Amino acid sequence: MPEEAPQVGAARPVVGHRHRLRRRPYRLIHLMAITAAVALTIGLPPTLVTVLKNPRGYWSPQDRATYIVVAALAFWTPVLALIAMARGRVELRRSARSYGGASVLAATAAMTLLCTRVFLATLAYEFHQLNWFGQIPGKKATLWPGWPLEKTLGALIFSHPDSYFSPLAWRVVAEGAEGIVAAIVAVWVVLALSGKGRRPVPLFDQCCFFVGLGWVLWLLWRDVAPPLPLF
Structure with missing residues (x-):
């Protein structure tokens, strides 16, 4: 029997199971x-940095620039x-x-864990201060559950009436930066x-990668960089 001629335009079998993502051209919306x-x-970060500025502390121009960068990272993560x-x-x-x-998801998970840890620790402290279980001798036990929660929110979100400091x-962004960077690494x-692991090929993954890399570089800069002289 004569061999059948191959059909024109027939689909070729795909060899292997890995497929490369096709790069889409950037459009106006991008x-x-x-x-x-x-x-x-x-x-936005110069406005958000007021949440990190303690009114009782002093920031040099280098400190302000450093925390403006971390405010941007904490917003975009x-x-x-x-x-x-x-x-x-x-x-x-x-x-x-x-x-x-993966870096952005890990950093967000670390920030969520840090927020939960700080909130529960402060809530437990308020419960102890109000003698919720009657553990402090000579102090009447408190039975109203709303008071410790209100005290906790007031102590963590806006503790100063004349400032936006939180x-x-x-504690999450500045003091917990080591945990965020550890999760990313x-x-x-x-x-x-x-x-x-895959390379960040699409534009969205590239933006996420630069945010994760920014956390690592910011922590190294904060701990290693010498103070700049003030003129």
Whole structure:
């Protein structure tokens, strides 16, 4: 029997199971989003840094510039994580295997854990101060559950009436930066050693990667950089 001629235009079998993501060309909506993100990054952190400024402390110009950078990182980290989770399960799994999306998700998880830890520790302290269980001799036990919660929120969010300083934001962003960076580095190491890590190819994953890298560089700059002379 004569051999059948191959059909013209027939689909070739795909060899292997890995497929490279096709880079989509940047459109006008992408440029508009980048322009809006740059504008927010420049204009919003000087306002957000007032949440980190303790009115009883003193900041040099170098300290203010340092915490303006971390205010921008603390703003964009949960925003990008929420965008990644809102894109659907398939996109979320793909972003979680990327060095960019994984760093933002890990940093957001660390920030959430730090917020929960600080809140519960302060709440337990207020319960103890109000003698909730009657453990302090000579002090009447308090039975109203709303009072410790109100005291905790007042002590963590806006503790000074003439300032926007938030002790919760300071303890999570500034004092807890080591935990955030440790989570980012740990997820990068796990992805690299397991062989599941992917390069941040799409624009969104690249933005996430630069935010994660910014956390690492900011911590190194804060701990290593010498103070600048004041003229």
